Amino acid sequence: MTAYGTVAQLKTRTIRDETLSAAMTTAIESILNAISRKIDNICKVPDNYFVADAADVTKTLSGNGKQYLQIPHAISITTLSAKVSYTDTAYVAWDTPTTVHAGDGDWYLMAGTPERPLFDTTPYTYLGIDPNGDYSYFPSGHNFWNMQLVGKFGYAVTCPPDIQECCLADAVIMLKRFEGVMDDSLTNQDLGQLVYRIRMSELSRDARDLLLAGGWIPTMYNSWV
Numbered sequence: 001m002t003a004y005g006t007v008a009q010l011k012t013r014t015i016r017d018e019t020l021s022a023a024m025t026t027a028i029e030s031i032l033n034a035i036s037r038k039i040d041n042i043c044k045v046p047d048n049y050f051v052a053d054a055a056d057v058t059k060t061l062s063g064n065g066k067q068y069l070q071i072p073h074a075i076s077i078t079t080l081s082a083k084v085s086y087t088d089t090a091y092v093a094w095d096t097p098t099t100v101h102a103g104d105g106d107w108y109l110m111a112g113t114p115e116r117p118l119f120d121t122t123p124y125t126y127l128g129i130d131p132n133g134d135y136s137y138f139p140s141g142h143n144f145w146n147m148q149l150v151g152k153f154g155y156a157v158t159c160p161p162d163i164q165e166c167c168l169a170d171a172v173i174m175l176k177r178f179e180g181v182m183d184d185s186l187t188n189q190d191l192g193q194l195v196y197r198i199r200m201s202e203l204s205r206d207a208r209d210l211l212l213a214g215g216w217i218p219t220m221y222n223s224w225v
Helices: 007-014 022-043 161-179 205-213
Strands: 057-061 068-082 107-112 124-129 147-153 185-188 192-195
Touching: 007 022, 007 161, 022 161, 022 205, 057 068, 068 107, 161 205
Parallel strands: none
Antiparallel strands: 057 147, 068 124, 068 147, 107 124, 185 192
């Protein structure tokens, strides 16, 4: 499980220099994880999406019998293997290009769409058949998983800044609510009454505005995933 902010980052933003107990550190990490999953749900992306896998992960999907194959968003693909028939007992490895677009493998990566490909940005969203390779199309799965990918899946190596700040901002509010025994407000002798009202199932208005401004929340006019 990947949180989109750390305890150290939260302390920096709240100017809390005191040493935290192990129990408090664990509690704040749990809050950060919970807020991170809330962000994933609101943005309609898989868990841990915004920080890509640190190590290679294996995923399987169905081929489509075409020259382009949509894949889970990834920052790198190490190997691609396929089964032509559901009776095949093993995947057959395809040649991997020496670099992403070297043209010396059986496939290549692209972002965007086949109609509007992007070759200089990540995350990658499609595989394409290399015309210099040994294959003309990705074999159709016919409702079985016949393509196996090994790579690092997710949006980026490091969390986008606005996603990180959104996580930290709501974690601070949640922490304050716990300090106030889940009340909507706390009283400060210098500032008076401070309101921290927020539904547990939602993000604060400021955090949500941050996601909207960054285009992270899909709408009927903007679905980026």
